[in-house]
Amino acid sequence: MRKLLSAALFRTTRHPVFLAILLVLPAVLGIATGNTLRYGVDDLFLLPMLFAFGAFVALSWGREHGDGTLRNKVIAGYSRGQVFFAELLLNTALCTLMMLIFAVFTTVFGFSVLGKVPATVLLRVGLCLLLSAVGMGALLSAVCCLISNRALSAIVGVLLVLCLMYGATSLQHVLEQEPTFTMEYFDENGEFTHAEELENHLYVHEPLRTALDVANRANPFGQLNQCMAALSEYVYDWGDGYEPHYDVTAEKAELTARLNTLPLISLFSTAAICAAGWALFRRRNLK
């Protein structure tokens, strides 16, 4: 497999402009994120980078299928598993490298804010970010390896990123619902009369709640969201005279605690994605 990786690396480095875009993009996004950290962390900055992940992985597999060069590897005596994992490793390595560049630039340019965040939290967020990039690369690779049309592969790659984003955002929204909400009543003069605690029909009960939570945390974009949410609690500047309407300390503790299990879930979901991708790829009829 080392030989396959060496060949794949050679191919990738043959397009210096494309590669430069892939490596400069996360740096630019990192600088933008670092400069705006004091207002919280916006995951929208990550979106262009995730699209770049999708485009790179899709085009990488699309070219192998389109030019028929996958055949050369199989005929040369490599197993389907070796071909699949070599390509997957290259894709995930590049996605992880992009995320690393993003994290480094964000840290450098946002150091005045990030310097206040405990180092243990920063390290956990960093680890989770990298693992989510690995998961994203693996998922894109596992899906795109099954599509033999280059254009379709690129479309699916980008759509998959969008689906992950909308999926994570929707799940996050559902999971953030409180079991009840307070309805306040006022008289004809606009005077408060009483308040009533009502059941929130949007609240999801167990066991579905746990299932959705696991799904959200298994989704690489969901992992990014949680990293950003945890970091936001530490870096957001409320400004003079403003107080948050919730217990910031408790929220910080809860979000940070979730980062403890996130790497495990991320690793497990990535392993499952790789296994599923390999199982499908080895059965796939190659042209």
Add this chain to the structure above:
Amino acid sequence: MDYVLTTEGLCKQYGKSRALNGLSMHVPRGAIYGLVGKNGSGKTTLIRLVCGLQSPTAGSFTLYGVGNGDRALTGARRRMGAVVETPAIYMDMSAEDNLKEQYRILGLPSFDSIPELLQLVGLENTGKKKARHFSLGMKQRLGIAIALAGDPDFLVLDEPVNGLDPQGVIEIRELILKLNREHQITVLISSHILDELSRLATHYGFVDAGRMVKELSAEELEAACRKCTRVEVSDTGALSRVLDAMGLEYKIQGARIADVFAKPNVSTLVTALSAEGCELISVAEHNESLESYFVGLVGGERRA
């Protein structure tokens, strides 16, 4: 006989459609084995199975004696090279870079033999030109060069002359003959262009509807091909009437030519034709072509 490739009862099903239906074949070492069949007869599917691109639904094959269920098969595949349908090349790379890429994949320690390989396939002067700017023939030859990287002793070529101009066809034919004769490479070549195949093959396998209809050597084919008498006359209408009256089997091949599947008495024929006002121009012994033999075996159009 020593076989490079054998298949036994090979089947491949795509949904409800059966591309291969119990195909058995035997490719002897050192042969140029011509796989003949109509479009959709299962030639490419067979090659894909042998190359490991797809798995058989049923049946088995051996490559250098290693069965398809054996883990050693991937090792055996290192001894073969293949061009399946279209050449598998990186279009954004030059011929040399494509070969370097394949050398890396194969783990070959040095690129020293690349110029020699490029010369063998006639691409030594392509320089930095990218493969996407190559002609079809050049792409095909580059595909063959990639298949030859790693010095295989079994080459599988699927429709290698499809879409090539006459010059390209000649170049590929000469290359295949050179590889077989000078480098002792066994070649499995599938084609439906029978005239071209008859100039190359030492062995034939006739495939139809996913089955092997007949396997035979070029010598056996020559013997099996029906001999006939080719008659050139001024009026084939008159010839038809005469041959019908004589009760001989024949086939009109053109406005002035007919093949008679018998040895007619020339004096009798001349007399009878004269009576019809027809002139006999020439009479020659003629062997039935591969095309006619194929059509006789499986039926079909001019191009199998």
